[in-house]
Amino acid sequence: MRKLLLAATALCLLAASAMAQGSSTGRLVGTVSSTDGVIAGASVTVTSNQTGTTRSVTTNEEGTYTVPQLENGTYTVAISAPGFKTYNATELKIDTNREYSLNATLEIGNISETVTVTAGADVVNTTNAELSNTVTERQIVELPLANRDALVLIQLQPGISSNGAQNTSINGQRPSMTNLTRDGINIQDNFIRQNTVDFSPTRPGADDIAEFTVTSQNAGADRGYGASQVNAVTPRGSSEFHGALWAYNRNSALAANNFFNNANRVARPYLNRNQFGGKIGGPLPLPRFGEGGPSLWEDKAFFFGTWERLLTRSSSSRTRTILLPSARQGLFTYRDNAGVVRTINLLSPALGTGITAINPLIQSRFIANTPEAGNTTVAGDQLNTTGFRFNQAANNDRDAMTFRFDVDANARHSVNLVFNRNDEFTLRPDIDATQGFGTSPVVSDAGTTNLYVAVWRYTPTPSFTNEVRAGWLDSFPVFSRAVDAPANFFTLTSISSPEVTTLPQGRDTNTYNFQDNAEYIRGNHSLRFGFQGQLFRVNRLNDAGIVPTLTLGVNANTPQITTAAFTNPALFPGGINTTQRTAANNLLALLGGIVSSATQTFNVTDP
Numbered sequence: 001m002r003k004l005l006l007a008a009t010a011l012c013l014l015a016a017s018a019m020a021q022g023s024s025t026g027r028l029v030g031t032v033s034s035t036d037g038v039i040a041g042a043s044v045t046v047t048s049n050q051t052g053t054t055r056s057v058t059t060n061e062e063g064t065y066t067v068p069q070l071e072n073g074t075y076t077v078a079i080s081a082p083g084f085k086t087y088n089a090t091e092l093k094i095d096t097n098r099e100y101s102l103n104a105t106l107e108i109g110n111i112s113e114t115v116t117v118t119a120g121a122d123v124v125n126t127t128n129a130e131l132s133n134t135v136t137e138r139q140i141v142e143l144p145l146a147n148r149d150a151l152v153l154i155q156l157q158p159g160i161s162s163n164g165a166q167n168t169s170i171n172g173q174r175p176s177m178t179n180l181t182r183d184g185i186n187i188q189d190n191f192i193r194q195n196t197v198d199f200s201p202t203r204p205g206a207d208d209i210a211e212f213t214v215t216s217q218n219a220g221a222d223r224g225y226g227a228s229q230v231n232a233v234t235p236r237g238s239s240e241f242h243g244a245l246w247a248y249n250r251n252s253a254l255a256a257n258n259f260f261n262n263a264n265r266v267a268r269p270y271l272n273r274n275q276f277g278g279k280i281g282g283p284l285p286l287p288r289f290g291e292g293g294p295s296l297w298e299d300k301a302f303f304f305g306t307w308e309r310l311l312t313r314s315s316s317s318r319t320r321t322i323l324l325p326s327a328r329q330g331l332f333t334y335r336d337n338a339g340v341v342r343t344i345n346l347l348s349p350a351l352g353t354g355i356t357a358i359n360p361l362i363q364s365r366f367i368a369n370t371p372e373a374g375n376t377t378v379a380g381d382q383l384n385t386t387g388f389r390f391n392q393a394a395n396n397d398r399d400a401m402t403f404r405f406d407v408d409a410n411a412r413h414s415v416n417l418v419f420n421r422n423d424e425f426t427l428r429p430d431i432d433a434t435q436g437f438g439t440s441p442v443v444s445d446a447g448t449t450n451l452y453v454a455v456w457r458y459t460p461t462p463s464f465t466n467e468v469r470a471g472w473l474d475s476f477p478v479f480s481r482a483v484d485a486p487a488n489f490f491t492l493t494s495i496s497s498p499e500v501t502t503l504p505q506g507r508d509t510n511t512y513n514f515q516d517n518a519e520y521i522r523g524n525h526s527l528r529f530g531f532q533g534q535l536f537r538v539n540r541l542n543d544a545g546i547v548p549t550l551t552l553g554v555n556a557n558t559p560q561i562t563t564a565a566f567t568n569p570a571l572f573p574g575g576i577n578t579t580q581r582t583a584a585n586n587l588l589a590l591l592g593g594i595v596s597s598a599t600q601t602f603n604v605t606d607p
Contacts, residue, residue, distance in 0.1 A: 023222070023467055023517045024184040024233045026094035028067040029127055030102040031059075032079055032087075038063025039106060042081040049074040049091070050238035051302055053408045057462040057521075066526050068465050068519040069457060072096045072211060072233050077119070085109035092119035095134040096213045097231040099127040132215040133157055137235070140206050147310070148206040148248070148275060154197050154230060159216045168197045170216050170228040179226025182209075183234055183418050183453045185471030185513050186224075190536045197230055201449040201475035201509075203422045207244070207279050208306045208402035210235040222517070224532055234404045234418050234453075237302030241282035248275045252314075261317060264376040266389050270315045277308030277400075286407070302406045310398040315391040316429055319379050320437060320496035322370045327384040327494075330358060330591055332584050334383065336574025341383070346561075346588050350571060353559045359593030366490070366590075369498040370437060384587060385494055392432070393440045398424040412460055418453035431479065435500045440482070442500035447477030466518040471511075478506035478541070491551040493586035503543040510537045545601030552589045553596035560585050560594075 032042040042059040050073050059065045072094055079087040084106035094100055100122040107115060125132065135153045145152060155162050162168040167175040178196040180188045187202045189195060204212075212232035219229045250273040257268035281304035285296040326333060330347040347356050358367070371388050374380065379387030399422070406416040424447055431443040453471040481504060489501045515532035554560035565571050566581050576584070588594065 024096050025069040027099045031064045032104050033063055034106050039081050045078045047076045052239050060523055062524050066521050069467055070094045079104045080111055085113040085115050088114050088116040089119040093121040096211055096233045098213055101127050129218040130215055131217040132213055134211055134213045137210050145206055150204045150206055150209045157214045167195045173227055177227045180230045182232045184469050185453050186511055190511055191507050191509050191538050202420050202451050204232055235304050236404055236406050237281035237304045239283050243280035245278040264389050269317055269391050273312045275310045279306035300408055304404040307401045312396040314394045316394045318392045320388045321379045321385050322374055322388045322495055324384055324386055332587055334576050334580045338574055340574055351561055351565050355592035358591045362593045392429040393427050394429050396426045414457045416455045420451040422449045431502055432500050435497045437498050442482050443502050445477055445479045449475040463521040469515050471513045473511040476508045480504050485547050488548045493552050493590045505542040508539040548600040550595045551597045554585045554589050555596050558594050558596055
């Protein structure tokens with residue numbers, strides 16, 4: 001019965017592995033041989049060039065070995081066996097979520113003799129069917145990046161496309177089919193999910209990401225859900241202190257205006273972007289308790305920290321539709337059937353609409369708050385309406401910090417903790433859309449995102465390694481208004497509204513993750529198993545629609561210019577076509593404040 005229970009437990013673990021494991025570590029595999037064949041019992045010692053920590057295994061009867069769950073970075077691998085020279089592979093690069101295959105051929109000689117090779121990165125994957133590529137720390141830091149956003153380098157990988165019609169897609173898949181993780185924890189916007197690799201609430205930057213691996217095809221089951229994978233990892237400290245300071249500036253004073261702004265004598269959009277910060281990493285002495293030995297552990301703990309501030313003062317060119325001076329007085333201009341431009345008074349009693357004056361509310365609330373003269377013809381019909389182009393602020397401020405703390409207590413136990421925080425405030429002229437004429441938009445968004453990651457890795461024997469990983473991502477963006485909403489909104493005809501109708505909204509998105517990743521090596525077999533549990537919880541806040549919205553327009557139940565009036569040559573000399581008839585009624589509805597419909601929604605507070 002006990003054997004049956006153990007077998008059932010093993011099957012459950014294997015089944016769980018298909019939906020599990022989001023570890024951010026790499027793996028070293030290989031075969032040790034000589035000119036006479038494979039070498040069993042050879043010693044393989046892997047030493048981190050950053051921290052000096054070591055892992056040791058021996059080759060099996062087939063001469064193969066596996067060193068699982070290695071942190072990304074460079075290593076020195078020493079392979080030795082009695083009667084053979086020691087084989088040293090230096091600068092061996094272990095990438096995030098990738099396997100490195102190191103096959104060593106030992107030469108006959110004294111074990112004290114050494115043969116040294118520079119291993120470098122594993123360019124061709126020969127261990128599994130995954131198609132993947134790692135974007136290294138050097139590429140992230142040295143390539144020019146707009147806003148220092150590390151994720152934009154995803155678009156340089158094969159099979160990845162992005163255009164104005166869709167977000168970034170990997171191998172033609174929907175963006176939501178990609179799994180984006182940082183230190184093994186999902187960092188996607190799990191409310192929207194359609195912008196997986198274009199935006200992450202944690203804002204991975206050029207100096208708080210050590211590297212990331214893009215797996216575009218045949219991702220293993222141990223990667224968790226997602227047909228394609230993007231796995232990023234936070235830098236870790238080393239046994240030596242390293243740091244950097246940086247400051248970047250991008251200024252419109254050094255840029256040219258665009259053609260349309262020049263044509264309409266609109267100043268070039270203003271931009272002054274300052275991005276500055278610093279990072280530092282190194283050893284962190286820890287107190288040592290107990291009798292005998294030193295009072296401090298100086299080679300067991302390591303830290304890394306970075307802070308960055310983004311201050312962007314910018315503007316974007318916006319275009320609105322306004323009334324021409326004559327239309328503001330109630331005069332409607334049309335082109336008759338012969339092409340002659342004519343003007344009539346829409347407020348004339350002869351039209352029989354009952355509208356003989358501009359509605360005082362419309363005059364004071366809308367017409368008086370729109371520019372009297374246009375400056376561009378890219379909008380409007382140039383008979384009653386025209387365009388108005390202006391620059392509107394699009395400022396963005398962000399503070400970001402990341403900290404990582406690693407403890408390699410001994411050969412069996414290691415722990416690391418990661419904390420990332422982003423505070424951001426952005427003016428949003430894109431959400432104001434075609435409404436409003438202010439130099440600063442009404443809508444802004446502000447939010448705080450916190451990421452917590454904790455990892456414990458236990459290696460009781462060279463043949464078994466187990467990693468427990470947990471994380472929590474809390475993202476709370478809020479979209480708010482700079483001015484209070486009125487008692488009601490109006491949807492206008494003919495022109496852009498000077499009032500922005502967007503109401504406050506936001507979402508508190510929490511992603512909880514717990515996983516166990518284990519690997520057991522027995523003889524010629526390597527068994528990887530584990531599980532992962534994720535909980536997504538979203539508390540959505542949305543005031544959209546709770547303010548009554550009145551739509552201006554005409555219908556069968558409202559005053560309007562009738563067909564009989566339009567076909568009366570005394571009222572509309574020369575005749576008027578259907579399109580211009582609609583324009584005439586739309587202007588009448590605007591000036592007269594004719595309401596054709598009204599809507600309002602309600603949020604249920606007590607179901």
